[in-house]
Amino acid sequence: MTSEHDLIVVGAGLSGLLAARHLKDSVENVLVLDKGRGVGGRLSRRRFDGGVFDHGAQYFTVSDARFRNVADELIAAGVVRVWSTGFEDAAGHFKDNGEPRYVGVDGMSAVARFLARGLQVKTQHRVVEITGRDDGWRITTSEGVRFLSRALLLTAPVPQSLELLMSGGVYLPTDSLQALQRIQYARCLALMVELDGKSRIPPPGGKWLSGEPIAWIADNNQKGISAGKTTAVTIHAGPQFSLKHWDSAEEVVRDRLLSVAEPFLPGAPVHSQLHRWKFSLPTTLHRDRFLLIEQPAPLVFAGDAFGGPKVEGAALSGLSAGTALSRYLSPH
Ligand SMILES: Cc1cc2nc3c(=O)[nH]c(=O)nc-3n(C[C@H](O)[C@H](O)[C@H](O)COP(=O)(O)OP(=O)(O)OC[C@H]3O[C@@H](n4cnc5c(N)ncnc54)[C@H](O)[C@@H]3O)c2cc1C
CATH class of the missing domain: 3.90.660.10 (Polyamine Oxidase; Chain A, domain 2)
Structure with missing residues (x-):
């Protein structure tokens, strides 16, 4: 059976989750797919033997007002706290610029787990092919599960997203394709x-x-x-x-x-x-916070390569992509 959605988000990292969260009240049927065992992507924590490790992002900083709102919600919920305002450098000097470095109280992936609450997320769903249709997109996973969606948001690292589109023979406008291929x-x-x-x-x-x-x-x-x-x-x-x-x-x-x-x-x-x-x-970053292709149906690329190479950049990209998509998907 093929399930139908208004929006499918590929990637339950920070950018994908914030975009989905932004849209969940105005768009009925948003589904997030991720190949991982849990949500978070590069906000990841691993446990083995007696140890717990943040092995991707170590902390995040906040400068933009839109991300400040997200961070304040995470702090109020007890999900994140300040770790420090600086660290020692290679020369042994403590570099303190007063800027708080925030961490997940229970590891960095806790941020993603909190943001995923109330969203429709399917983990352990690796997308392997994306095909364009006149009225949307067909997404196929490695298990052969198929989804149809009016619009698509891709937040995996860009070379991986391009591979999925190439597998399905999706044609992208030359200028967009070149801009995406420049991202490293x-x-x-x-x-x-x-x-x-x-x-x-x-x-x-x-x-x-x-x-x-x-x-x-x-x-x-x-x-x-x-x-x-x-x-x-x-x-x-x-x-x-x-x-x-x-x-x-x-x-x-x-x-x-x-x-x-x-x-x-x-x-x-x-x-x-x-x-x-x-x-x-x-x-190498894209110049805008997301890249939108309108035909044959809305297709948006987002993630830290669009918003800036850090947690905050990924968040800002996801929020901007969510705002852009709401123009296509919200009834009013
Ligand atoms: C080692 C390391 C250290 C870092 N340190 C810091 C730091 O200290 N401070 C900081 O601010 N930032 C740091 N970062 C960067 C930060 O982690 C990222 O900028 C941010 O988490 C990216 O979020 P994203 O949503 O753009 O992408 P991701 O988190 O990569 O999310 C993309 C998601 O797409 C999923 N996906 C990919 N392909 C498929 C597929 N085919 N089907 C389904 N799902 C798929 C992935 O599983 C992943 O969950 C670090 C990153 C790394 C790796």
Whole structure:
């Protein structure tokens, strides 16, 4: 059976969830599909053995009034709190610019879980093909489930969204296609290490190494999301190291990163896991907060590559895409 919708959003990351939330009161039948086991995309938390790790986005900042409203709601609901207004840099200086860095009280994915409440979301639905029709779009998942939708919002990293459209033979106007093909992303190898004992990462539990091979190191126990006897440490490799070692064996990456991080990790590593973020942060951005193609039916691209390469950018893109789509989908 094929279910019919006014809008399908591909991606339950921050941009997709905020767009869906913006439309849910004015558009009846909004469905969000995500291939992941849970919602959040790059707002992600992983648990293994005794440790809990934020292994994607580490914190977020707020400058725009529209995102301020979202952040205030999250704070009022007890979902996020301020972690710090700065961190130590590579030279050992504490860099405090007074700007709050917000974190999910229960890990970064808690933000997405809160925003998904009341929305129709289907996780573990990997979209594999999108086909254009005169009156909308046909979306097919890897399980062969089919959906029809009057309008479509794509929030996966842009190369992935383009692949879905190419699979279905969708033609995009040349200028839009070229603009979308210009968008690129850096990779990030994220190592999660469980340590027997405490780390020497300085308070409040994060350090900007801002370079290669390590860009960032964090102690999830000091951060307040991991409470086991072991210490849960997240290490983000820099973009050059990540690209160079993308296909390297996990042990090779782990040993290299652990040898550099050794001054901060006095205890013995008891367990580790590597996550390879192929699309970590966009390095080439689109000039507008979303890209809209009107024919044969509304198709919108959104995400951090449109709003800015961070949590706030993804949020602003999702909110703007939601506003644009409401003009096509709202009855009034
Ligand atoms: C390692 C790392 C560190 C970061 N650190 C920070 C930080 O400290 N501060 C900050 O502000 N930002 C940070 N970011 C960036 C931030 O996480 C992102 O900008 C933001 O979360 C992007 O949201 P999004 O909605 O645009 O995309 P995503 O979160 O990527 O959401 C896209 C969703 O689409 C889904 N999807 C993809 N393909 C399909 C398919 N075929 N079918 C169904 N679903 C699909 C994915 O599963 C995903 O859930 C970091 C990112 C990474 C990876």
